[in-house]
Amino acid sequence: MSFAESPNRILYFCSMVFLLVSPNALKAGAKYKDLYKRPTQIPYPASNTYSDARMILGRTLFFDPRLSGSNWISCATCHNPAFSWGDGLAKGIGHGMKELNRRTPTILNLAWGELMFWDGRTESLEEQALGPVASTGEMNLPIDQLLAKISKFEGYQVLFKGAYPEEGITKDTVSKAIATFERSVVSGKAPFDRWIEGDETAISEKAKHGFTLFNEKALCSQCHSGWRFTDEGFYDIGLVGDDKGRGKILPDIETLQYAFKTPTLRNVDHRAPYMHNGSEASLKKVVDFYNKGGDVSRGSKSEHIKALMLSDEEKNALIAFLKTLTSNDAATPVTMLPR
Amino acid sequence: MKRLFLILPFIITQFASAKDHTITQKGKAFSESEITLAPGDNLIFKNDDDTSHNVFSSVEPMKFNLGIQKPGSEAAHKFDSAGVAELRCAIHPKMKIKVTVK
Numbered sequence: 378m379s380f381a382e383s384p385n386r387i388l389y390f391c392s393m394v395f396l397l398v399s400p401n402a403l404k405a406g407a408k409y410k411d412l413y414k415r416p417t418q419i420p421y422p423a424s425n426t427y428s429d430a431r432m433i434l435g436r437t438l439f440f441d442p443r444l445s446g447s448n449w450i451s452c453a454t455c456h457n458p459a460f461s462w463g464d465g466l467a468k469g470i471g472h473g474m475k476e477l478n479r480r481t482p483t484i485l486n487l488a489w490g491e492l493m494f495w496d497g498r499t500e501s502l503e504e505q506a507l508g509p510v511a512s513t514g515e516m517n518l519p520i521d522q523l524l525a526k527i528s529k530f531e532g533y534q535v536l537f538k539g540a541y542p543e544e545g546i547t548k549d550t551v552s553k554a555i556a557t558f559e560r561s562v563v564s565g566k567a568p569f570d571r572w573i574e575g576d577e578t579a580i581s582e583k584a585k586h587g588f589t590l591f592n593e594k595a596l597c598s599q600c601h602s603g604w605r606f607t608d609e610g611f612y613d614i615g616l617v618g619d620d621k622g623r624g625k626i627l628p629d630i631e632t633l634q635y636a637f638k639t640p641t642l643r644n645v646d647h648r649a650p651y652m653h654n655g656s657e658a659s660l661k662k663v664v665d666f667y668n669k670g671g672d673v674s675r676g677s678k679s680e681h682i683k684a685l686m687l688s689d690e691e692k693n694a695l696i697a698f699l700k701t702l703t704s705n706d707a708a709t710p711v712t713m714l715p716r
Numbered sequence: 717m718k719r720l721f722l723i724l725p726f727i728i729t730q731f732a733s734a735k736d737h738t739i740t741q742k743g744k745a746f747s748e749s750e751i752t753l754a755p756g757d758n759l760i761f762k763n764d765d766d767t768s769h770n771v772f773s774s775v776e777p778m779k780f781n782l783g784i785q786k787p788g789s790e791a792a793h794k795f796d797s798a799g800v801a802e803l804r805c806a807i808h809p810k811m812k813i814k815v816t817v818k
């Protein structure tokens with residue numbers, strides 16, 4: 378049999394055509410890979426550029442419980458690096474051990490954020506930073522008292538001089554230092570990223586199938602898009618509850634009622650329980666929730682939330698994929714606090 | 717009849733000067749980040765995405781809300797008076813466009 382007649386040749390020809398049309402089509406999910414590439418550097422605003430001194434000052438403030446009225450609660454009490462910068466609780470616990478209304482979100486990868494908080498009520502990390510300090514429910518320390526308190530420590534005088542030599546210890550420099558530290562908190566390369574870079578063995582075939590489902594049948598990427606797996610958007614996904622979220626800030630816009638900010642899915646398997654109210658105990662519960670099309674129907678509910686008809690195998694593939702987003706990051710150093 | 721002839725040129729120039737400008741919404745982004753209009757101009761938003769958008773401006777006196785805008789649809793807003801407005805998509809706050817009317 379000559380090569381011209383061999384069935385192999387036909388096969389060869391067919392695959393050549395296939396390769397010409399779409400070079401990556403043979404690899405699962407490959408056509409979406411370009412949408413998930415990591416950026417190469419952290420964006421810092423021109424009004425608050427990066428320096429090591431600023432980051433270290435910010436980190437010191439972040440871990441200092443004396444930023445609270447009780448001298449007992451630091452930012453890191455709730456945004457604990459060992460819980461992927463959350464607290465592992467369904468709802469945060471603030472001043473006087475009182476439960477807050479919402480779950481503590483992670484501060485991972487916020488350098489690329491747009492609006493802050495579950496309801497987007499502040500515009501930047503700088504603007505956000507002092508909110509929790511003064512909030513009576515969270516750290517309960519008026520800002521003028523905060524400034525007087527930390528100004529007394531020689532160690533802080535030195536740190537502020539190094540970080541903002543011309544500016545002194547002010548409301549502004551405290552916020553800017555904390556924001557600089559927060560921007561530096563970035564999740565490292567996960568198995569998923571190594572796969573994106575071309576290592577086909579970095580994640581399982583099951584997880585690759587999950588990634589395709591994430592982008593297609595399960596509709597997840599309609600909102601959890603890009604390398605951080607969030608579009609920074611606000612959606613009502615049909616959770617039970619009377620917290621109107623973004624709708625409290627913009628009551629005239631119907632689609633924002635009961636809407637909350639799309640959270641990042643980086644390192645997500647370290648952050649159960651899930652959602653703004655901590656109502657979903659596990660990733661399995663989350664996937665079951667989406668598969669049903671949410672728990673309630675309301676005029677504000679997003680068009681992308683509907684029954685998905687996923688099989689058990691497909692649900693497991695989605696979860697396997699979500700777990701490939703977890704990086705094995707170096708521990709955060711905790712600096713001695715100025716005394 | 718005579719009177720109509722007198723005002724006709726004004727009517728015509730009014731129509732001729734009011735322009736339509738189209739902004740497309742694609743990949744959760746506006747096709748422009750800023751635009752300058754003349755008073756009376758129309759800004760048309762065309763949704764070329766597979767997701768809905770909702771353009772609004774929250775600052776007086778240019779406050780308005782176009783409401784939910786489904787994939788494939790168009791919605792318009794007429795800017796009557798001079799000023800500057802920062803429009804955003806309420807669902808996707810990364811979508812921003814600065815409108816200057818002068």
Ligand SMILES: [Cu+2]
Nearest residue numbers: 769770805808
């Ligand atoms: Cu939008």
